Amino acid sequence: MLVKALLCKTFGPPESLVVEEVEDPRPGPGQVVIDVHACAVNFPDLLIIQDKYQFKPQLPFSPGGEVAGVIGAVGEGVGGVAVGDRVLASTGWGGLAEKVVIDAAGVIPVPEGIDLVHASAFLYAYGTSHHALKDRAGLRAGETLLVLGAAGGVGLSAVELGAAMGAVVIAAASSEDKLELCRSYGAAMTVNYATEDLRATVKELTGGAGVDVVYDPVGGPYSEPALRSMAWDGRFLVIGFAAGDIPRIPLNLPLLKGCSVVGVFWGAFAGKEPERHRQSLNELVGWWQEGRLRPHVSSTYPLDRAAEAIRELADRKAKGKVVVIVRPG
Numbered sequence: 526m527l528v529k530a531l532l533c534k535t536f537g538p539p540e541s542l543v544v545e546e547v548e549d550p551r552p553g554p555g556q557v558v559i560d561v562h563a564c565a566v567n568f569p570d571l572l573i574i575q576d577k578y579q580f581k582p583q584l585p586f587s588p589g590g591e592v593a594g595v596i597g598a599v600g601e602g603v604g605g606v607a608v609g610d611r612v613l614a615s616t617g618w619g620g621l622a623e624k625v626v627i628d629a630a631g632v633i634p635v636p637e638g639i640d641l642v643h644a645s646a647f648l649y650a651y652g653t654s655h656h657a658l659k660d661r662a663g664l665r666a667g668e669t670l671l672v673l674g675a676a677g678g679v680g681l682s683a684v685e686l687g688a689a690m691g692a693v694v695i696a697a698a699s700s701e702d703k704l705e706l707c708r709s710y711g712a713a714m715t716v717n718y719a720t721e722d723l724r725a726t727v728k729e730l731t732g733g734a735g736v737d738v739v740y741d742p743v744g745g746p747y748s749e750p751a752l753r754s755m756a757w758d759g760r761f762l763v764i765g766f767a768a769g770d771i772p773r774i775p776l777n778l779p780l781l782k783g784c785s786v787v788g789v790f791w792g793a794f795a796g797k798e799p800e801r802h803r804q805s806l807n808e809l810v811g812w813w814q815e816g817r818l819r820p821h822v823s824s825t826y827p828l829d830r831a832a833e834a835i836r837e838l839a840d841r842k843a844k845g846k847v848v849v850i851v852r853p854g
Contacts, residue, residue: 526549527546527547527548527549528546528547528548528549528550528622528623528624529544529545529546529547529622529623529828530544530545530546530547530587530621530622530623531543531544531587531588531589531621531622531828531831531832531849532544532545532547532585532586532587533573533574533584533585533586533587533588534584534585535584536574536575536576536584537574537575538574538575538836538839539571539574539832539833539835539836539839540832540836541574542574542588542831542832542835544828544829544831547622549624550624550625550626551598551626552598552599552600552603552626553600553601553626554600554601554602555600555601555602555603555628555629555630556599556600556603556626556627556628556629557596557597557598557599557600557603557606557626557627557628557629557632558596558597558598558599558624558625558626559592559594559595559596559597559612559614559624559625559626559627559632560594560595560596560597560623560624560852561592561593561594561620561622561623561624561625561851561852562593562594562595562641562642562645562850562851562852563592563593563594563641563642563644563645563646563848563849563850563851563852564589564591564592564593564620564621564645564831564848564849564851565591565592565645565646565649565678565846565847565848565849566589566831566834566835566837566838566846566847566848566849567590567591567649567678567838568678568742568765568767568838569590570588570589570590570618570621570835570838571835571838571839573588573618574588574835580617580618582617582618586618586619587618587619587620587621587622587625588618588620588621588835589616589618589619589620589621589622589625589831589849590615590616590617590618590619590620590649591613591614591615591616591620591645591646591648591649592613592614592616592620592625592645593611593612593613593614593635593641593642593644593645594611594612594641594851594852595609595610595611595612596608596609596610596612596632597624599629600629603629604629605629606629606632610632610634611634611635611641611644612632612633612634612635613632613633613635613641613644613645613647613648614627614631614632614633614648615631615648615649615652615792615795616631617792621828621831621849621851622828622851623828623851623852633648633806633810636810636813636814639813639814642822642825642848642850643820643822645848646678646820646821646822646845646846646848647809647813647818647820648806649678649679649791650678650679650681650682650820650846651682651686651809651813651818651820652791652795652802652805652806652809653679653682653764653789653791654679654682654683654686654740655686655805655808655809656789656791656794656805657683657740657762657764657789657791658670658683658686658687658690658738658740658762659690659805660794660801660805661760661762661787661788661789662738662740662760662762662787663760664687664690664692664737664738665690665691665692665737666690666691666692667691667692667693668692668693668737668738669692669693669694669695669731669734669735669736669737669738669756670683670687670692670693670694670695670736670737670738670739670740671695671697671727671736671738671739671740671751671754672684672687672694672695672696672697672707672712672740673697673718673739673740673741673742673743673747673748673751674697674698674741674742674743674767675696675697675698675703675704675707675712675715676696676698676700676703676704676706676707676844676845677742677767677841677843677844677845678843678845678846678847679742679764679765680696680698680740680742681706681707681710681821681844681845682818682820683740684696684707684710684711684712685710685711685818685819686818687711687738687740688710688711688712688713689711689812689817689818692737692738693713693714694711694712694713694714695712695713695714695715695716695727695730695731695736696708696712696714696715696716697715697716697717697718697723697747697751698715698716698717698718699717699718699719699841700717700719701717702844703844704717706821706844706845710821714730716730718747722750723747723750723751723754724750724751724753724754727751727754728754731754731756734756735754735755735756735757735759736754736755736756736759737755737756737758737759737760738759738760738761738762739751739752739754739755739759739760739761739762740762740764741761741762741763741764742764742765742766742767743765743766743767743768744765744766744767744768744769744770744771744772745766745767745768745769745770745772746768746770746772747768748772748774749772749774749775749778752774752778752779752782752784752786753778755782755784756782756784757782757783757784758783758784759782759784759785760784760785760787761779761784761785761786761787762787762789763786763787763788763789764789767841774786820845820846821844821845821846822845822846822847822848823843823844823845823846823847824837824843824847824848825847825848825849825850826847826848826849826850827849827850827853828849828850828851830849831849834847834848834849
């Protein structure tokens with residue numbers, strides 16, 4: 526039996542990807558097969574198909590690291606999950622296909638009443654932002670949080686979680702429609718850094734006090750002015766580099782500000798501290814079930830057009846999450 530998959534057969538842009546039929550995957554000991562219903566697209570998908578990511582799967586492979594679907598088969602020794610269970614999972618890659626194999630320990634039940642499209646858009650963004658704001662920054666109620674790239678997948682989750690944790694959130698993005706979305710997710714103030722000077726506007730919004738925490742998934746030209754906008758004892762969270770350029774920060778700035786520059790690598794955290802990771806997920810899923818979190822899916826594509834979904838992300842047009850619907854219905 527064959528199944529459809531989006532394949533990276535040679536490294537390059539999204540347009541180099543092709544949809545072809547591949548062998549039906551089988552689970553090994555301790556593994557399950559997920560019949561993928563939806564796969565969210567994330568920035569690592571763009572990097573991995575260009576051979577710019579820290580993980581380098583052997584060609585050919587399918588990108589797609591965040592899926593939701595139904596357990597289709599279980600391998601030897603698997604307990605706790607069964608065929609027919611609705612689950613979500615972080616796969617690393619392989620998710621933009623009709624089926625994907627993953628270790629059974631990595632699947633998470635999807636709560637009743639939550640559709641699989643939105644379930645596929647939950648794990649990366651909220652997992653990253655929860656780990657960043659709670660574990661790495663120790664964000665406290667009443668502090669001021671500046672989120673760069675605030676309308677993107679991880680950015681919007683940081684806006685929402687920051688507001689839920691009692692912070693005063695300043696959302697920075699590149700257009701008014703993106704900022705309007707941020708306001709609807711809890712941003713108290715906004716900066717359009719396409720038309721406004723980021724540092725000057727943040728100084729004005731904070732009355733010169735600066736911000737306690739910066740959440741930066743963008744990098745490029747925005748990192749240094751954001752760091753210069755920090756309050757004493759602030760925490761600058763390095764999430765990623767969606768702008769493409771890794772900034773070179775003058776080290777005198779953390780000294781003068783008395784602030785910390787803190788790396789956030791959620792995937793490594795999940796692997797190195799599985800118990801804390803599971804506790805984090807349990808808290809997030811609980812908030813989700815209570816209606817305190819609402820993943821925002823701005824656009825969807827069928828599997829045959831999955832390359833277009835990655836292109837939308839590459840062009841920084843996405844608001845919230847972009848999802849490929851592999852199995853409609």
